[in-house]
Amino acid sequence: MLPLLSLEERETARSDPIDGIDGTVCDVARTPRVRVHDALTTAREDGFETLQEIAVRDLLERLATAGQLFFGRGVPAHSGELPPFERYQRRVVAATGMPAGWVRTAAHWIAFGLRHLSESLRAQSPTGGLEVYDDPGYVRETNVGLAFAPRVRALGATMPANDPTVYVWPVVALAMKIPLVLRPSDRDPFTAIRLGRALRRAGIPASAVHVLPGDRSIGETVCRDADHAMAFGGDAVVDRFRSDPTVSTYGPGESVAVLARDPTDRELETLARGVARSGGRACFCLTRLVATGECDADALATRLADRIVRVDATRCGSLYDERTGVPGFSPRRAEQIDATVGELTGTDVTADRRGGGRDCACDAGRGSDSDSRLLERDGVARLLPTVLRTDELVPELPFQFAGVTRRDVDELPDCLDGAYLGVVIGDDDLERTFVRSPEIRKVYGGRYPAAVDLRETHETYLGSELYETTTYDPG
Template sequence: MADLLQLPALGARQAYHALRRDTLADVTGAPVAELSLVPPLFVDRTVQELRRARPLPAAERIAALRRAGEIFAEGTPDGQTVDDYQLAVCRVGGVPMPVVQGATEIIRRACATVQQVLDAARPGGAVSDWRDESTRWGSAVWTRRGEVLGVVAAGNHPGVHSFWLEALALGYRVAVRPSRREPFTPFRLIAALREAGFGADQVAFLPCDHHGGDVLVQATDLSVVYGGDDVVKAYGHDPRVLVQGPGRAKILVGADADWRAQLDTITTSIAHNAGLTCVNTTAVLVEGDHTAVAEAVAELLVELPSLRPELEKAALPVEPLGSAERLDAYLRATSAGANRLTGTGAFHEPLSDGSAVLRPAVLALPSATAGQLRVELPFPCVWIAPWSRADGLEPLGESLVLTAMTGDAQLVDDLLAMPTVANLYLGAYPTTWFEPGLPHDGFLADFLMRNKAFAR
């Protein structure tokens, strides 16, 4: 056990090796790392120390974030190379190597472009500093709603840790409770941030159990919490909590669209990043022959190879065999009544090392109101159903991203006005497309900041 990678907590003073530790195994069952688990009291005390600390000046925060991005992507924070870090994420999380490498660049870019994101998020009539000349005659000043942000993180994709960097740039102190499935990214990122100039009392890494996570949410001023429908139910009513639940991204193929010319957009939306993210398409609604679309999509997705996650051409997620079998059984039960287009065998393919690749699943449904359209799984799994104007817009809602392949301007107006469609793309933009300076589920700053009138 002494040879295992050690991931201590990073409290407000120094690294803390807890007595209680969780051994993290890779997808074959081999132990890889030990994760220190801190008690709730440690969580609460760390948050209080973060609250007492003052943030770095704004310009220093931005400069330190830029340095941290380079250290994360190329350096050796806490003595670990980027190759060793990426291999650990692949082997323990089952995330394909190209996805982990891409996420490394996402985080580097997020650190480099954070000022651009803040500039885009700040209201045009507000300034970020009361010393701005415009406040001599009265101005709105953009200010924090609190001092400490808690993050109860997801483990599906390393890129989720690019999101909370915006809070650090705004002067929040940040405490992250990592997923036990993938603690490697936040540990490396926080170590890089500290090496770049953020003090231990600015950003903390707090592995803990579920009770500790609840304490983190209660102790911090505001929190971002990731999870499924159960998390939405538990925290969705709390105005201090921003819930990042299922994405349920969708594509609408309008009757006026040439879907054959858009097959690459559709398949990319489903399978990019191994189907692991909240912006991967899980439902395609077709104003026309939905079976023909499903058949064409399935023909392309079945070509994806079944490989160990650390290989350069890996494209699909890998799970321990038992976990893959449980997901397979769940999908078989859930898909009753659907027409499966990706063969008749299992939805997973065992490898020789005790793990299994989760294979793409394309399932055609008879109706736009079928309950399966809400089912989101951590691999390329898509439900394809017919849609008509008579079905109304409701089947297209509850979507983090909706790509609409249509030239119908009235329909676009209606979709853009829907409160349950967070982001709307038209034409050849896959649901996985994103650029710095654009909102994800709104800007995080929409939740973190407020405007105050100020005059001097």
């Protein structure tokens, strides 16, 4: 049984199976409600006080070691060991259908992010330095005394299963000396438990790291009762908290690219990467491409389809093969998603491009005709990358899927109803309009970003939720 982590690892009287894409993966503990109260109390009291006593640079070194332990590479001999990375990797693949290569990439970014947390802390510091996390007082305008002081003593988070990379963002709180209480997704408790173990073995106090697997009511209790919380997930999860000012919500990204002219080949490659990365499951994956101005929507859809098929549809072998790029699903879930795509109006531009270059692992079983999106083999279903040319703004779906549509420039960005990430190509004025829009959280001009950068916001800076600037004049 996978345990809960709260001061110590505990199994519980009740456990539930983790049902993967083709069967049960293992059992995981169910956290009793009273344990949530105990974990938050421990975090606020002993966890908070203990973290305050650790110098920030020492804390950052421990977090960097935790990243090495999590990834299983370059681990200092004195730091202890975790179960082999490959066991973790296989369990995440079996539970979520995320291809093994993307799981390894996510683990790399977790390790990289923990190694470079100092850069994130400097970006969020009012002075640009790390000293304020040890001694909060500082001076502005030569004689104005201020302090960068904690607003909260514990951060709660209910986590998703779409992409392990997302765990980097709440861990920033530990670098800022704020304890963390996590409720992982039922589909992927493996990442949270492995990360919690790595943090503890690297020297982060056990009173400051709590991992509480359980049903959604446990996540809701964590978010409601923590001083501040982060709620990740679909609309059904985040809608519960949208009106609560103490909970920051991170729902479907519905990230968008708007093109006012036809993209160059290099620009198009970055857009294709935006659709394909992380198996199409991350909030920063592009879902909507909007042509406006002089951009030809039909040509954009055709060119994008060519890139998407070349990028990933030729790599749909075993999910445990790190060359595989296309995620897997249970047959029932794949049929539901495929039916959703089928209900959308428009033309599947990728349909006549499927088939010829496919790995033979996908050529057996139902849906093996050359234009089929849904393929099934050995109880595992695949949805091949799909580009839809449509008049609709398509919904976000958990595979490599995007819709290309056209809108007049004066409709933008209001018609989008918000987006986690916006790319604007070919119109500087529209780019500024996106920057000024409170509904578009991150804006990139001219290209889709090459990598996650912790110096940037994740919608907002976590530091703005955990810390506040106050007046402090020590006389």
